[in-house]
Amino acid sequence: xxxxxxxxxxxxxxxxxxxxxxxxxxxxxxxxxxxxxxxxxxxxxxxxxxxxxxxxxxxxxxxxxxxxxxxxxxxxxxxxxxxxxxxxxxxxxxxxxxxxxxxxxxxxxxxxxxxxxxxxxxxxxxxxxxxxxxxxxxxxxxxxxxxxxxxxxxxxxxxxxxxxxxxxxxxxxxxxxxxxxxxxxxxxxxxxxxxxxxxxxxxxxxxxxxxxxxxxxxxxxxxxxxxxxxxxxxxxxxxxxxxxxxxxxxxxxxxxxxxxxxxxxxxxxxxxxxxxxxxxxxxxxxxxxxxxxxxxxxxxxxxxxxxxxxxxxxxxxxxxxxxxxxxxxxxxxxxxxxxxxxxxxxxxxxxxxxxxxxxxxxxxxxxxxxxxxxxxxxxxxxxxxxxxxxxxxxxxxxxxxxxxxxxxxxxxxxxxxxxxxxxxxxxxxxxxxxxxxxxxxxxxxxxxxxxxxxxxxxxxxxxxxxxxxxxxxxxxxxxxxxxxxxxxxxxxxxxxxxxxxxxxxxxxxxxx
Amino acid sequence: xxxxxxxxxxxxxxxxxxxxxxxxxxxxxxxxxxxxxxxxxxxxxxxxxxxxxxxxxxxxxxxxxxxxxxxxxxxxxxxxxxxxxxxxxxxxxxxxxxxxxxxxxxxxxxxxxxxxxxxxxxxxxxxxxxxxxxxxxxxxxxxxxxxxxxxxxxxxxxxxxxxxxxxxxxxxxxxxxxxxxxxxxxxxxxxxxxxxxxxxxxxxxxxxxxxxxxxxxxxxxxxxxxxxxxxxxxxxxxxxxxxxxxxxxxxxxxxxxxxxxxxxxxxxxxxxxxxxxxxxxxxxx
Numbered sequence: 001x002x003x004x005x006x007x008x009x010x011x012x013x014x015x016x017x018x019x020x021x022x023x024x025x026x027x028x029x030x031x032x033x034x035x036x037x038x039x040x041x042x043x044x045x046x047x048x049x050x051x052x053x054x055x056x057x058x059x060x061x062x063x064x065x066x067x068x069x070x071x072x073x074x075x076x077x078x079x080x081x082x083x084x085x086x087x088x089x090x091x092x093x094x095x096x097x098x099x100x101x102x103x104x105x106x107x108x109x110x111x112x113x114x115x116x117x118x119x120x121x122x123x124x125x126x127x128x129x130x131x132x133x134x135x136x137x138x139x140x141x142x143x144x145x146x147x148x149x150x151x152x153x154x155x156x157x158x159x160x161x162x163x164x165x166x167x168x169x170x171x172x173x174x175x176x177x178x179x180x181x182x183x184x185x186x187x188x189x190x191x192x193x194x195x196x197x198x199x200x201x202x203x204x205x206x207x208x209x210x211x212x213x214x215x216x217x218x219x220x221x222x223x224x225x226x227x228x229x230x231x232x233x234x235x236x237x238x239x240x241x242x243x244x245x246x247x248x249x250x251x252x253x254x255x256x257x258x259x260x261x262x263x264x265x266x267x268x269x270x271x272x273x274x275x276x277x278x279x280x281x282x283x284x285x286x287x288x289x290x291x292x293x294x295x296x297x298x299x300x301x302x303x304x305x306x307x308x309x310x311x312x313x314x315x316x317x318x319x320x321x322x323x324x325x326x327x328x329x330x331x332x333x334x335x336x337x338x339x340x341x342x343x344x345x346x347x348x349x350x351x352x353x354x355x356x357x358x359x360x361x362x363x364x365x366x367x368x369x370x371x372x373x374x375x376x377x378x379x380x381x382x383x384x385x386x387x388x389x390x391x392x393x394x395x396x397x398x399x400x401x402x403x404x405x406x407x408x409x410x411x412x413x414x415x416x417x418x419x420x421x422x423x424x425x426x427x428x429x430x431x432x433x434x435x436x437x438x439x440x441x442x443x444x445x446x447x448x449x450x451x452x453x454x455x456x457x458x459x460x461x462x463x464x465x466x467x468x469x470x471x472x473x474x475x476x477x478x479x480x481x482x483x484x485x486x487x488x489x490x491x492x493x494x495x496x497x498x499x500x501x502x503x504x505x506x507x508x509x510x511x512x
Numbered sequence: 513x514x515x516x517x518x519x520x521x522x523x524x525x526x527x528x529x530x531x532x533x534x535x536x537x538x539x540x541x542x543x544x545x546x547x548x549x550x551x552x553x554x555x556x557x558x559x560x561x562x563x564x565x566x567x568x569x570x571x572x573x574x575x576x577x578x579x580x581x582x583x584x585x586x587x588x589x590x591x592x593x594x595x596x597x598x599x600x601x602x603x604x605x606x607x608x609x610x611x612x613x614x615x616x617x618x619x620x621x622x623x624x625x626x627x628x629x630x631x632x633x634x635x636x637x638x639x640x641x642x643x644x645x646x647x648x649x650x651x652x653x654x655x656x657x658x659x660x661x662x663x664x665x666x667x668x669x670x671x672x673x674x675x676x677x678x679x680x681x682x683x684x685x686x687x688x689x690x691x692x693x694x695x696x697x698x699x700x701x702x703x704x705x706x707x708x709x710x711x712x713x714x715x716x717x718x719x720x721x722x723x724x725x726x727x728x729x730x731x732x733x734x735x736x737x738x739x740x741x742x743x744x745x746x747x748x749x750x751x752x753x754x755x756x757x758x759x760x761x762x763x764x765x766x767x768x769x770x771x772x773x774x775x776x777x778x779x780x781x782x783x784x785x786x787x788x789x790x791x792x793x794x795x796x797x
Contacts, residue, residue, distance in 0.1 A: 004715060015593045018586045022665045025582075026750070048663075053746070053763030060748075077663065078746040078760055083630075087742065090637045091650075091662060189763050196767055197562075212765040 046073035047245055048093060050084040052100040054189055055231070057212055058265040059098070062258045066251050074248060080187060082157070088113050088236065095239040096249060100188070101159035101206070101229040114234035116246065116480055118253040121267035123206035125163055125227035126218040128195055133217065135201045140173065140223050143202055144180045151200040152181050153188045160188050163227045164204050171223060192216065211266030231267065243305035251275065253476060274473035279306045281474050281481065284322070286334030286391060287312040287419040288355060288438050289464060292497045293332070296490040300481050308481065314390030314418035329472040330481065334391030335462040346467035352485065353499040355438045357392070357399055357460040358451040360427055365450050367433055372400070372454060375434060376408035383426055383435040389418035391462055396436045399460040424449070438462065439498035463502065556778065563771040571772035576748045577757055581776070584734065584753040587665065591672035592730035595680040599725055600718070603684025604710060608693060624678040629738025632674060636743040637662065667744035668751055672733035679732050680725040687721025688714065723792030727785060734781055754780075 051059050056078055063074045079087070081099035085108055088094050097114060099105055101123065108114040129137050135148050143150050155161035161184070168174035182200065185191045191203040192213055206229065210216055233252055239245045252258035255272035263269045273279065285293060290312045297308050311318065311328070315338035318331070322342050331346055333339040339349045361369050369375065375382055385393030393416060400406035415432070417423055420441035426432045428448050442451050454460045466485065468478040484490060491501050571577055605611075606618060624632060640650040640662050654660040661667050695717070696709040704712065715722075737755040744751040746760060754777050761770035 004711070011593050011597070015590060018590045022583070022586050022590070022669075026665055053760055056760060057764050075663075075747055075750070078748075078756075078763075079741055080763075083742055086634060087637065087745070090634070091641050093662075187763070189765060192765055193762060193767060196765065209765075 045241060045244065046075050047095040047241060047248060048075045048077060049096040049098070049248075050077050050079070050088055050094050051096075051098045052081045052084065053078040054100050054187075054209060055098055058261050058267075059252075061261050062252055065257070065261075066248060070247075070251075072244065072248070085113075092238050094236050095241060095245040097234040097236055098231070099234075100231070102232045103159040103162065103229065105232055105234045108234060112237055115237045116235040116249070116483070118233045118235075118249050118476060118480075119270045120231040120233055120253055120259065120272075121208065121262050121269045123208045123229050123231060123267070124220070125160060125167075125204060125224040125229075126207045126210075126220050127224075128192055128203045128205045128210055128213075128216050128218045129201065130195060130198075131215050131217055133219065137202050137219055140177075140221050144176055147201075148180070149182045149199070149201045150177075150180055151183045151185055151191045151194045151203045152177075153191050153204070154184045154186055157186055158188055159229050160204065160206050163229060164224070167224060167227050173223070208265070208267045230270075231262075242303045246304050247277075250279070250477070271475065273476045276474075279474050279477050281306055281308045281330070281477055282328035283308055283310045283330045283332065283478075283481070284318045284328040285310055285312050285332040286315045286318070286338070286464070287421065288334050288392065288440055289332055291443060292353070292440065292494045292499055293485060293490070295493060296484055296487070297481070300484045304477065304480070306477060314386065314393075316386070316389040316391070316394075317418060327469055327471070329474045330466065330468045330478040332464065332466045332485075334464055335395055336465050337394055338391045339465045339467060345469050345471075347470065349465035349467035350482075351463050351465050351502045353464045353494050354502050355440050355462050355464065355499050357395060357436055357454055357462070358439045358442065359434055359436055359454065360424065360442055360445075360449045360451055361434050362427070363448055363450055365452070369434055369452055371452070372403040372405050372409070372457075375412060375436075376405055377412075380412045381414045381431070381433045382409065382412045383415040383417065383423040383432045384413055385420060385423070385437070386416040386418050390420075392420050392436075392438055393418075395460065395462045399436075399454060399457050402457050402459050403454075441498075443497045464499075556775075559771050559775055559778075563768050563775065567768040568772045568775065571769050572776065576752065577754075577773060577776075579749045580752045580754050580757045581780075583665065583668065583751075584755075584777075585780070587668045587672055587753060588730050588733040591669050591676050591733040592680075592726050594669075594673050595677040595729035595733075596684075596722060596726045598677050599680035599684045599729070600715075600722060602681050603725075604688050604714065606681075606685050607688035608696075621678055621681050624675045625682070629675070629736070630742055633671060633739030633742025636667070636671060636674065636739060640743075662743065663745045663747065663751060665744075665751065668740055668753060671739035671743045672736045674739065675736055676729035676732040680729040683725035683728055684718070684721060687718050687725070690721075691717045720792060723788055727788045727792075730784060730788070731781060734777065 049063075059076065063076060067073060077084070077087075077094070081101070081104045084097065084099065085104055088097055088108065089111065097105070097108060099108075102117070105114055105117050109117065127137060127143065129135065135142070137143065137148060142148060152164065153161040155165040164177075165174055168177055183194070185194065188205050188209050191200070192205050192209055194200040195203045195216055196213060205218070207218060208231070210218055233249050235242065235245045235249050250273065253270070253272050254275035255269070257275045259269040259272045283297070297310055300306075301308050315334045318333075319338055319341045322328070322331070322345060327345055331339070331342070332352070333349075334355075336349070336351070339346060359369055359372070359375065361367060367374075367377070367380065369377075384396045387393040387397050397406065400409050415423075415426065420437035423432070423435040423437050424441050424445055427435050428445065439451060442449060466482055468475050468482070472478055494501055602621070606614065606621075627635075641648060650660065650662050659666070661670065691714060696713045699709045699713045700706070735755060737759065740746075740751070740753060741756060741759065746752055746756040752760070754773055757773045758770045758777075761767075761773060
């Protein structure tokens with residue numbers, strides 16, 4: 001009985017002692033950011049980073065460098081891409097997510113778990129073999145040989161498997177490969193490990209995976225040329241420290257920071273931005289766009305912790321500035337015409353929105369102006385945009401010309417301004433009887449002015465394109481700003497300001 | 513007496529017969545047994561041949577692995593001790609009493625054993641983060657109690673405990689099943705309460721079973737991997753136990769390191785099992 005009491009008491013003491021040790025260990029290392037509430041000052045708080053175990057080697061180096069430079073602790077949480085995704089979904093915690101390939105990020109994005117996706121590197125589908133290629137595997141047909149034991153990553157569970165199946169189904173070779181596959185593994189590293197221990201002779205994997213396998217080499221097959229995937233880092237929707245998370249994400253994807261490590265680890269890295277602690281993004285935007293994008297830009301600055309120096313002006317003036325050598329990172333033009341004047345700087349614009357010209361008149365339309373023709377009435381005081389200084393002026397002249405009223409109307413034009421806002425102000429001041437402006441310029445003036453539609457003239461509609469200059473050191477950040485501009489909230493403000501939405505959001509991701 | 517009566521020739525003959533009949537017995541028995549022993553020995557030998565002393569040393573010297581080693585020892589021991597504290601009364605109740613819902617409880621106890629490990633981890637994760645009318649267990653523990661669980665060491669222990677306790681309960685139940693309840697009944701007729709009969713009569717007889725249950729719980733906790741990965745994560749220096757180290761090393765193709773850590777686990781397990789066995793013998797003697 002005594003002995004038993006001693007053992008029971010002893011076990012309680014041991015239990016208590018061990019729990020105390022665990023707790024004091026944990027106190028020494030601080031608590032993960034799971035418990036951190038969002039505060040204005042995010043400095044110094046740790047970030048929780050769900051990282052695919054396959055990226056461990058490179059990510060540990062980057063995190064060590066980041067922590068040494070900025071002092072912020074990153075809690076690296078490793079696991080399989082799918083496991084991490086489930087954890088992200090169930091716990092609603094975590095600031096960053098880096099799966100083995102971007103297919104998981106797309107799922108996460110569809111589930112609204114991830115907001116920003118920052119590209120890191122490309123991976124190609126290759127055939128891994130043992131060093132020296134003892135089975136002399138050089139073509140796809142070699143994989144069908146009886147003496148070759150082939151392992152693949154599961155085509156339902158892994159990206160590399162999915163890509164392989166897609167490509168070979170197109171060429172009609174999938175069934176043959178499926179038959180010659182000895183085993184399917186749940187991850188690409190398991191397939192590579194099979195090769196390492198000699199359980200397989202060939203494995204279909206991503207080239208980047210093999211960097212940590214010095215005893216393996218790979219064969220590139222022409223069939224897999226189109227089989228590339230991307231490694232990308234996602235910033236979660238639920239993060240309470242978006243600025244800190246994006247600061248780290250920018251560090252990882254900066255061409256002179258994290259990407260250097262990725263390149264060393266055998267990844268074909270993306271271009272990446274040039275590292276800057278607080279990047280300054282310059283954006284030239286036509287002044288008509290100001291009310292539609294102003295809040296979005298502000299929110300973007302807030303979330304990213306970057307500065308966006310936006311210059312709003314008539315597009316003619318902006319083009320002149322660019323031709324004079326002042327090149328912004330991104331340019332949001334009032335009309336495609338003013339984008340086409342700088343094709344070298346902005347070769348790949350995306351059309352975002354449309355805005356139509358209207359005739360504004362005083363409330364109640366006392367002059368009874370019903371269309372372009374009525375602007376030719378004698379004695380009218382008309383204001384229009386300046387042809388050279390802004391897209392609106394250019395579109396207006398086009399419209400007059402197409403409508404066959406250019407000469408007569410120009411006789412009534414008393415003022416030409418570089419922006420539509422100025423014309424609206426002059427209308428409100430009573431110095432004009434009518435003006436030709438964008439519908440978006442009239443937002444908020446409904447109590448004083450009426451707008452008359454210009455019917456039947458295609459050219460009275462202006463299309464606003466957005467583009468990023470390829471030479472920009474902040475191209476990635478500028479493309480994230482574009483994504484923000486394409487967000488649902490931003491679309492609402494475009495619509496509220498009288499714009500029509502044009503861009504297809506799905507295709508807008510690769511704008512850079 | 514009878515042996516004296518048998519003549520020498522007969523004695524020798526019967527000896528020979530006995531030897532002849534025993535030999536196949538031992539051959540068959542040891543032949544079958546050695547298959548399994550040989551398999552384990554070969555596994556270990558293959559591991560040893562795959563890795564080298566340098567790999568082993570390099571692995572042991574890594575601070576991450578030292579930290580994982582410490583966490584493994586502490587968490588497994590805590591999980592095993594908690595398991596035996598829970599398993600003893602539960603095993604006793606299931607063994608001695610017939611009560612309504614006994615079959616149901618018996619089945620519930622086995623669920624962690626049959627459940628796939630990842631599912632168990634996911635279930636724990638969901639349990640702690642399921643919002644019930646705006647209330648969430650993890651949020652309550654974190655904000656009101658000040659003791660967050662997910663992705664911390666308590667999650668490691670809870671994940672280990674969930675499985676190892678089920679095994680401990682099984683063992684304790686069988687232990688009590690094998691102890692004749694008559695002794696406890698007699699004690700009660702002599703004036704013992706149920707509690708006294710349990711503490712003073714049943715428990716001392718169950719020592720060997722308790723040691724076995726602790727051993728099995730500890731070993732299960734050591735091998736636990738799936739639920740820990742999902743519920744506690746695999747954060748280096750924080751929730752990384754040796755089984756997750758093996759996974760982390762495997763996932764970047766560091767097979768040597770993975771095997772070295774596995775061997776470290778084997779050594780560690782062997783030491784703990786021997787110590788528990790010696791302890792068990794000491795207590796029962």
